[in-house]
Amino acid sequence: MTNDTGAGKPADSSSDGKETSNWPDGEPDFPKPGKRLTLGHIADQLGISTATVSLALRDSPLVADETRERVKKTAEEVGYIYNRSAASLRTARSQIVGVAVHDILNPYFAEIFSSLEDVLEEQGQMIFICNHRDDVKRQRAFINTLLQHRADGLILCPSVGTTAEEINRLVGQGIPVTLMCREVSGVWAPSIHGDDLAGSYAVTKHLISQGHSKIAMVGGRRGSSAGRDRNAGWRKALIDAGLDPDAQLDIPEMMTQADGRKVVPDILQARERPTAVMCFNDLVALGMMPVFRRMDVEPGPDIAITGYDDVDGAASRTPALTSVCNHPDKIGRLAALTLLRQIAGERVPHRPILIEPELRIRESSPPHGVRLGPRLVE
Structure with missing residues (x-):
């Protein structure tokens, strides 16, 4: 069966059987099948520069709200997907941050992740997650993948077996690194964890x-x-x-x-x-x-x-x-803010930052033979 509307051309059927375009200024100039849509196609369609289109798709405040919405609407209608890899080559930023922990199923780490995610997403950072399960080889494979994607930085709860040398090698290459929940002696990176x-x-x-x-x-x-x-x-x-x-x-x-x-x-x-x-x-x-x-x-x-x-x-x-x-909320937020400071080019002291813990006494720890909680009915 053939497509009578033509590839990529949105159209409506009018009551007299004729097709009418959804585009007020005529049909957009789509690339031929097999060619990628580019920023230039959107720019030509809207009569603005490719730089403006790029800024709008990255939610830059330099672009007026109305223009930004027009760009995003057009990009969605034509099926344009922002090429983050190409953008990272131009800006030296990928807007990607890696987060690796040893047990993502532990609710404690879920709370940490929720907090750091809020902070990173406010700054437009996308998050790649690794559950390394205390397998240092799995952790290293994840870090290599991050480097291949030109990630902006890494927040790491280091696996057992992580050495200072491998973390320092990343820092020496200019990769911002923040450790959380655990520390590794001798690293050139800050660590955030409870005392x-x-x-x-x-x-x-x-x-x-x-x-x-x-x-x-x-x-x-x-x-x-x-x-x-x-x-x-x-x-x-x-x-x-x-x-x-x-x-x-x-x-x-x-x-x-x-x-x-x-x-x-x-x-x-x-x-x-x-x-x-x-x-x-x-x-x-x-x-x-x-x-x-x-x-x-x-x-x-x-x-x-x-x-x-x-x-x-x-x-x-x-x-x-x-x-x-x-205080997982404090640890997650501070880890994210510390990494963002490094990404922005600020020098951060490579020392542990300790969060003071809080003992919460409840029913499970009475003197021997004393009941504080209710008896469960069998």
Whole structure:
């Protein structure tokens, strides 16, 4: 079947069977099939310069609102797609920023991403996301892809195994880099994260104040700064209270709800069974709680449990989970603003910027044998 309207020519059928054009100034001069639409086609159609068309498509304030809307409407009608790669060659900017984290399924990172996305999108930046899963090879492949697309910068929660040399190589090439949530010693880039040592110290001290002396720590990749610092805070609080951390149950590497479910038998079968568990994050804690309950050990009265990050929903569990708020909104916003400063050419000190954590005490961490929350009806 042939197309009687002609390729790419919008038309309406009038009541007498004749076709009438939607274009007030006659048919636009479209390129022949197989040729790309260019800025010049839109410029010729509207009688303006290609520079004005380019500025309008990039929402430049130098173009009047009415002209900008005419350009965008025409581009949409003719099916023009802005060539970002060609524009980046002209401006040395791609308006692309890469964001890489190790667990995009963790609600904590979703909150961080939402905050930094708001800031970056305000500045017209498109975001490429990588869930590297703590696989340094996967992270490196993503960074190489960003370089091929001439990305303006990178916000990175570095994978375990990331070296200072590879980050410094990027910085040395002029690529703006900001680390978040974790730091790598010796990098020439700023890092934004919560004070993990202070947060874990505070929550462990809280458990000690509730009368607990057998306090397990579960989780945290000790090859990451967050894993090391939260473990160090737990150890310091125990030592300051005259307790030996090496006599406590310490189970590393647990990171997810599945890990939390899996580790419960190990806790209950420990030679010195703990009366409290400080979890590396909320996911591990939330994974544990229903399994403890199924094994007739009630979270709260029978075993105190604390989390970390205070994700959405932690306060609405039964019992409500004691956790450490790490202010993901502040971390995401500050990471984005710090990167934008670098993209603009500003020199930013390469040092950690620590966000003060906030302990939020709830029902899950009472003294042993004390119930603060309601009993669940079986």
